Amino acid sequence: MTTKSFGEPILRKEDPRLVSGQGRYLDDLGHDALAAAFLRSPHASARILDIDVTDAIDVPGLIGIYTYEDLEGRVAEPLPLLIPHPALLNGRTGYPLANEYVRHVGEAIVMVIAEDRYVAEDVVDLIKVSYEILKPVVGIEDAKAAHNAVHSSVPNNVSAHSVKEVGDARAMIKSAPHKLSLDLFIERSACSPLEGKGVYAIWEEDSQELRLWSSTQTSTGVRAAVAAKLDLPLQKVECIAPDVGGGFGVKIMHPWPEEVLIPWAARKLKRPVKWSEDRREHFISSAHERAQEHHIEVGFDEEGRILGLDVTFFHDNGAYTPYGIIIPLITSTQLLGPYKPASYRVEFTSLFTNTVLVIPYRGAGRPQGVFAMERTVDAIAKYLKLDRTVVRERNFIQPHEMPYDLGLIFQDGRPLEYDSGDFPASMAMLKKMVGWDDFETMRSEYAAMGRKIGIGVACYVEGTGVGPYEGGFVQVETSGRINVATGLTSQGQGHQTVFAQIVADELGVPIEDVFVTTGDTRRFPYAVGTFASRAAVMSGNAIALAARQVRDKALRLAGEALECDPQDLEIVDGIIRVKGDHAKSIALKTVAVLSNPLRYAFDESAKAATQFAVGDTSKPPVPEDQEPGLEGKDYYSPMASTFANGMHAVIIEILPETAEVKILRYVVVHDCGRVINPMIVEGQIHGGVAQGVAGALYERMAYDESGQLQNASFMDFLMPYSTEIPTVEAGHLETPSPLNPLGIKGAGEAGVIPGSAVFASAIEDAEGFEIRRMPISPSELWELRRTMKENA
Amino acid sequence: MKPSRFQYVRPQSIPEAVMALQRHNSKVLAGGQSLTPLLSMRLASPDVLVDINGLTELSGIELRGSELWIGAIARHQEVLTHVLVQTHVPLIQQALAYVAHPVIRNRGTSVGSIAHADPAGELTAVAALLGARIHVSAQQGPREILAADFFVGPLESSLQHGELVTGVSFPVLDATWGSSCQEVARRHGDYALAGVCALVQVLDGQIMAARIAIFSVAGTPLVIDVIDVHEDHEKLNLKVQALIDPDTDIHATADYRRQLVKTLVVQALTEARVHAELRQS
């Protein structure tokens, strides 16, 4: 037997290349290309009165200066609104370069193209823009008050409003024996991939073709958008995602203004042009996420069972809504997690502010929803003096109730139905791992030493693998090399490894022979993209289906060659052989030769496939219903998303005098169905937990009231270092998904989701007072202690 | 984030370096760990960058009489692990343990850190507390500046244009002295929200001298003699709080910084005493 690789912690195939400096990221390409730099708005809200380039035009090395007035055709139109929704009443998008108004600090106004980036930045410094400064809207309170408007055509700064009800929650709360209300806030953070965005475009004047590289999570999306904007046939545009240094959501948005402008300039100038985003640009002109304000009303019985849950929340969507209202939609549907309140009402309002636009960041609305739900459950437990896990267990959807229909519509427009999961088992495992039942002993031991500790718990359910589809292509070369392609992109997840594992098992070949290409529209032009924890589910299954086609074809051809029934054949280590009679065999690569009848013998193996060497002369060389070559292509398009889940617990210590939070233990129980590669899943969890810790204790976007981002650098935006991240203890539960051939669920976002919830729970447990706002810094926690003491 | 145009010179001798520094709008480039980000953000736009990394005569760490001399291009990492530093001025290593991360310490220089006069820099506090002497080469000849006169304001020293710091000398502390550096930063290796260096002299179990330098809470490191109040934590705190004037910023409130100082002063003095006893035993 070939060693089974599905389920094994196989080392990542991509790593030797990436960790030895052989990666090729966007800025590693096109060293001789012209460089672009942008003049960006220094004001949060302003009207552009004049752009004066007098001092700039004589700088040696300058190629061109472009403002909105210079844009042509569809490039001058507003950027697309990618995901419309009936509740998005007032969607607004910006222009590639600002058209009269700027609506956040960092919005691009002028594009400068020069011989290199140094010159381009010199020129930017010499351009003078005069503005009529307008009063900005910063933060949810400001947007609600609506004294100023982000878009003059949008009343009350409201982009979207939605109400959903399952049962009559308000009536149920009214008649419930106990009620509580809570106000809960989450601040902004951002994806912050180590590599910013970047675009590199080559225009081939002779063939009128555009070749484009973007540090993107969707090369097919960028390709289609750019072709449309530049009025080019899709056939004439290719887009490639090179190695991408992280995405986490920000690079699923497309087309970014630069993705339109750089190809446009390359065509106009007939020269290669490149733009690499710098860190400050990334902070002020890409995207943020997470700012939401929630009001909760909850009614429950003596046991802590939730009878009615009524959530009203406000979402800060920044200056524009090119990605629609996916985030509040996800919050509103995924907030319920593993619980089944008897009735649920959720209402949200999405608001414009004069800040960087908001699109999904790993977790996408779930961290906020989970924070709101878990704080509510903790509040119920505290009120009823019950153990926090007991209240959770009493509200869990039970395994026998699966599949469970929540009566809501999910972000993909399909009914929200959990396919599988065993929440009580997950909780039992978590409690055992973290020592939940013994924690009070631990607490008193620490207290005896004058130390203060707390424990927190948080649960979530995550819809993963959203459609519409992905495809896979598998091809056996005559050398034995297996080429695999899928259209979605990679940003370090390990796709080269997990997709190869799937193919190795399906085809019975060594994993070393399998080579995976992602995100290159030349190799696979139909795809959606990498987001929503969907790559393994979508492309993984599509590739498995494609590999099965190849296997069927290989066995059929081998059956003919070996004169036996394909049913009696197996493939082991790249050799097709008769089960039980291993002498009767043929190599898979030889079958690849046979599959492609040749006229010309270009090498030894080809000789075997030429017309005088093989073939039944009574039949055409390629039978009527077949194609030459040993390859297969298939697509996977699910009926619905598949729902992964997990539970986290953290034990923290808080220093008595300085209110610093130290993480003593961080425990994760995770269920993402069948695991392709446990090491990679664990890596995803670790990375997610790191971002969860970041969002809970370190990161925020510190806007001042004039809309200036005060911490637009890694010096002041406190992305934690490895020294701040705890060792993660992870336990796996595998409840296979019944929805897809491989039984897998997504794992990419999971780790980050319960971050703010679990830390709030632990800090509250240690301090004894309510934590209603995250992230929390030591200074804020210390100030909160002081306020609590003064109020007491 | 690309520097504006500048001329780059790499002199081979101190006179050559000083000569180059006479040019208009020149700047010394040492380890570049503070300067290059400033250049990239165009917060500094010198016309001439004088790279002193070729001046090998400034790479030393040596004992000169009763002083420990650290040359201008000795890296943080060398200083952090050097046996002479450990033996004679351990406070430098206690402080350097908080400075940045290995990759930055491999390049950044300890003298550059002092020349940079960052009020949040640990070594500025060390220099101020120990009364270090800053050795300067200028066109008019060499001169020395006492640390107390060197730090003028945030990122501002009494160094004149055209002057090169060749090294800093620290008084050697015999085993009667103990020291400690304590700080609170948001992340490991970050500049501190507040920090305290303490120096105590213990003779026959008695504290004979006690001084602290507080950093990150004022424009320059603040040296305070606390021998009169070191035993009474309340008085100690009152004395210290009266002298500091921290700011509120996005990372911490002024009151929280005061709280940190209160805690850190006691910690640093306690640790310094333990350190002195350890050195004597």
Ligand SMILES: Cc1cc2nc3c(=O)[nH]c(=O)nc-3n(C[C@H](O)[C@H](O)[C@H](O)COP(=O)(O)OP(=O)(O)OC[C@H]3O[C@@H](n4cnc5c(N)ncnc54)[C@H](O)[C@@H]3O)c2cc1C
């Ligand atoms: C991420 C990060 C974290 C950091 N954290 C800390 C920290 O916690 N604590 C801390 O103290 N520092 C920290 N630093 C700064 C680091 O210690 C620097 O190395 C140090 O401040 C400056 O030394 P340098 O050799 O790199 O000087 P450079 O960056 O080369 O120069 C800094 C300034 O000093 C001037 N200068 C340097 N040497 C001389 C000289 N011999 N004569 C005259 N002028 C001179 C330069 O002209 C320039 O203005 C950090 C840096 C980074 C990038």
